[in-house]
Amino acid sequence: MVKYTSFYKVKTKDKKEDKVLFTSFLTENSSQTKKIGQSFAKDILKRYPAKKAVVLGLKGGLGGGKTTFLQGFAKGLGIKEKILSPTFIVMRRLGISGSRFKNFYHLDCYRIKKLKEVSALGLKEIMSETENIVAIEWAGIIEKILPEDCIMLEFEFMDKNKRKITIK
Ligand SMILES: Nc1ncnc2c1ncn2[C@@H]1O[C@H](COP(=O)(O)OP(=O)(O)OP(=O)(O)O)[C@@H](O)[C@H]1O
Numbered sequence: 001m002v003k004y005t006s007f008y009k010v011k012t013k014d015k016k017e018d019k020v021l022f023t024s025f026l027t028e029n030s031s032q033t034k035k036i037g038q039s040f041a042k043d044i045l046k047r048y049p050a051k052k053a054v055v056l057g058l059k060g061g062l063g064g065g066k067t068t069f070l071q072g073f074a075k076g077l078g079i080k081e082k083i084l085s086p087t088f089i090v091m092r093r094l095g096i097s098g099s100r101f102k103n104f105y106h107l108d109c110y111r112i113k114k115l116k117e118v119s120a121l122g123l124k125e126i127m128s129e130t131e132n133i134v135a136i137e138w139a140g141i142i143e144k145i146l147p148e149d150c151i152m153l154e155f156e157f158m159d160k161n162k163r164k165i166t167i168k
């Protein structure tokens, strides 16, 4: 696994940029991608004390590793249930315990044709509730309604087992 040295800083309320949440990675197999997801989640639990929801937007083509990353991410949140590729389920909620965050929402917008469909799910409200962590696969489709401070993750297919994960 190659780790790049580009850091991303999150602006806090007082506009101080002091929260480094990530680097970008080149992974060589799915378990490396899961591990990155897992430590990313632990970082969020540690470094997001502010009263705010966390929204992750995942972009990149089929088989890019978005769901694989989120399997590790959910594990890092302490979630025991298996994270599935929600092909026909647009949204799934899983409970988080032992943290100020209570819910992990996993969405897959691949089949979303109109923004109205996600509005009907109450997504805007979900993204504004401080106790929620929301991860959205195919986030580009609903980009317009994503919050300003949404953490964007891009998954690039390099070859059969290589993926580049960039967090913007
Ligand atoms: N380095 C890697 N990181 C992640 N997945 C990998 C890697 N190498 C191979 N794979 C394989 O690629 C596939 C990634 O599938 P995954 O469902 O995570 O992609 P996805 O981006 O969620 O796709 P979709 O757009 O269909 O939801 C899995 O079968 C996984 O085993």
Ligand SMILES: [Mg+2]
Residues within 6 Å of the ligand: 066, 067, 068, 085, 086, 108, 137
């Ligand atoms: Mg997926």
